[in-house]
Amino acid sequence: MRTKNATLNYSTRGAGDFIDITEDVRNAVSKSGIREGFALIFAVGSTCGITTFEYEGGLKSDMRNFYEKLVPSSSGYEHDRTWGDANGFSHIRASLCGQSFSVPFSRGELFLGTWQQIVLAEFDIRKRNRKVVVYIQGE
Amino acid sequence: MRTKNATLNYSTRGAGDFIDITEDVRNAVSKSGIREGFALIFAVGSTCGITTFEYEGGLKSDMRNFYEKLVPSSSGYEHDRTWGDANGFSHIRASLCGQSFSVPFSRGELFLGTWQQIVLAEFDIRKRNRKVVVYIQGE
Amino acid sequence: MRTKNATLNYSTRGAGDFIDITEDVRNAVSKSGIREGFALIFAVGSTCGITTFEYEGGLKSDMRNFYEKLVPSSSGYEHDRTWGDANGFSHIRASLCGQSFSVPFSRGELFLGTWQQIVLAEFDIRKRNRKVVVYIQGE
Numbered sequence: 001m002r003t004k005n006a007t008l009n010y011s012t013r014g015a016g017d018f019i020d021i022t023e024d025v026r027n028a029v030s031k032s033g034i035r036e037g038f039a040l041i042f043a044v045g046s047t048c049g050i051t052t053f054e055y056e057g058g059l060k061s062d063m064r065n066f067y068e069k070l071v072p073s074s075s076g077y078e079h080d081r082t083w084g085d086a087n088g089f090s091h092i093r094a095s096l097c098g099q100s101f102s103v104p105f106s107r108g109e110l111f112l113g114t115w116q117q118i119v120l121a122e123f124d125i126r127k128r129n130r131k132v133v134v135y136i137q138g139e
Numbered sequence: 140m141r142t143k144n145a146t147l148n149y150s151t152r153g154a155g156d157f158i159d160i161t162e163d164v165r166n167a168v169s170k171s172g173i174r175e176g177f178a179l180i181f182a183v184g185s186t187c188g189i190t191t192f193e194y195e196g197g198l199k200s201d202m203r204n205f206y207e208k209l210v211p212s213s214s215g216y217e218h219d220r221t222w223g224d225a226n227g228f229s230h231i232r233a234s235l236c237g238q239s240f241s242v243p244f245s246r247g248e249l250f251l252g253t254w255q256q257i258v259l260a261e262f263d264i265r266k267r268n269r270k271v272v273v274y275i276q277g278e
Numbered sequence: 279m280r281t282k283n284a285t286l287n288y289s290t291r292g293a294g295d296f297i298d299i300t301e302d303v304r305n306a307v308s309k310s311g312i313r314e315g316f317a318l319i320f321a322v323g324s325t326c327g328i329t330t331f332e333y334e335g336g337l338k339s340d341m342r343n344f345y346e347k348l349v350p351s352s353s354g355y356e357h358d359r360t361w362g363d364a365n366g367f368s369h370i371r372a373s374l375c376g377q378s379f380s381v382p383f384s385r386g387e388l389f390l391g392t393w394q395q396i397v398l399a400e401f402d403i404r405k406r407n408r409k410v411v412v413y414i415q416g417e
Contacts, residue, residue: 104274
């Protein structure tokens, strides 16, 4: 049984940016040499998230509309009033989305569906440099 | 330290179908012979999810109403327009619900509350055959 | 490769109570002696959750408002009618929030952002004694 850590770095373009990181996770698993195990994908930061969805333009647009309706960027949030900030909605969306995602693999292949991509979701109001840790454990 | 994989198969009845898979997960842990460890339960597919709730009729009905209000099945989604599809809402609900759930166990017993069942949630518009991977690791 | 379990106990004050458990998780990791691994934090119970957000007063208030708007405590839920209960909304909020959260660590340090706290969320209508299991695995 062994463990491996890989760090992936991404430059995002602000709220509503979704980045498909599936291939990078696959490469990290492949490079680890571990064949039977699981990958824990963790996004560092309180205004971004990790989720899964079919990564195509229509659905990316739907996801943006959904989050905007669910947690409007225009509302007055206590967080913003307290800190002179403008990303209260980003924090709430990120908490709901979550920053941690685990997926098992066998013979080096992730158990993902064909249209089930792993997506880094940027919720903050500005461009950010994001770090995603891929922790791999198995044998 | 060892790992074990079990695959569970379910036939679902379309959007709003919830299946209690707790006993199947318990059996998979029991059969693995691993006594101290964790189980990672992963649903394959982008229009289903894994969640936990008290599995009883009233709450199942409440969960259906909640998801219908949150992500209406009737709305026009870009995903549907792009692909001539009708399950845009299914994708959004599944992304929000998540497909991955981990729970530790000790002496072979999952640390679940009495009314905390592990539930496979079908969000797609039609009957589906679903595969749930139970990855178990420990000693 | 080794595993360690720690149990954390908390007294909560009912719906909307958020407790920052980050330091307790850090201490559990430190005491385990495991340096490279991951922590799986699991809240026992179907009316509480584990999430992450920047733990400050403004955002705690925003999170309360968000959950109240999303799943109103006043609505009539089937769960309540069936069981003469009043915490149907608690169950739905908890299912959405989730009770399981995993984070990797290296050299004994959790990969958390500066403002990314691990939070126990109480959704039930009354004070509860809550058990949070911290399962640690690595080497």
